[in-house]
Amino acid sequence: DSFDILGDGVKELLVGRDDGMIEIYNFESADDPVLRHDYALSESISSIQGGCVGKDGYDEILAATYSGWLTGLTTEPVHREGGSGEELKLSQEMQNKISSLRNELEQLQMKVLQEREKHQQSSHSSTAVSSVPAFSVNDKFALNKDDASYSLILEVQTAIDNVLVQSDVPLDLLDVDKNSAVVSFSSCDSE
DSSP: OEEOOSSSSSOEEEEEOTTSEEEEEEOSSSSOOEEEEEEEOSSOEEEEEEEEEEETTEEEEEEEETTSOEEEEEOSOSOOOOOTTOOOOOOHHHHHHHHHHHHHHHHHHHHHHHHHHHHHHHHTSTTOOOOOOOOOEEEEEEEETTTTEEEEEEEESSOOOOOOOOOSSOOOOOOOTTOOOOOOOOOOOOO
């Protein structure tokens, strides 16, 4: 998207990448865009938009992720400074917002507990039928020209416990910064 998120009268380029990076590029000169800010999310971004959403006078960047989460980055200051010995008082609007969010959180926690109990009861009954849940996989296998390697990216809407990669040729697996996996190698019997 293009949006004036910095408030300088010139639109910036907002980029959401499939590796989870949000980048803001500024066109300070006519030559090349300059990276001004970046922010990393834990999953790929499927859509990005700039605008005024949450509070008048404060612009935001909204990003939708692969699993459906909506994340917002705002220009509203997070911290307010007070003088020495001065207590920070929350406005009535902010107190109402915090109270509303706490109530919503309690309701969601109660709903999760109820659904968990239902699942426990149904799974222990004699008529229970188990099935493998169906889910879509977002996969990408891309060549990285800089170091002559391939990147295998797998993304699903649930936790990935194990990934098995089998190959007829020897492979060298390279570690990347975002990788939290534990890699183990085992040789296969050729038969």
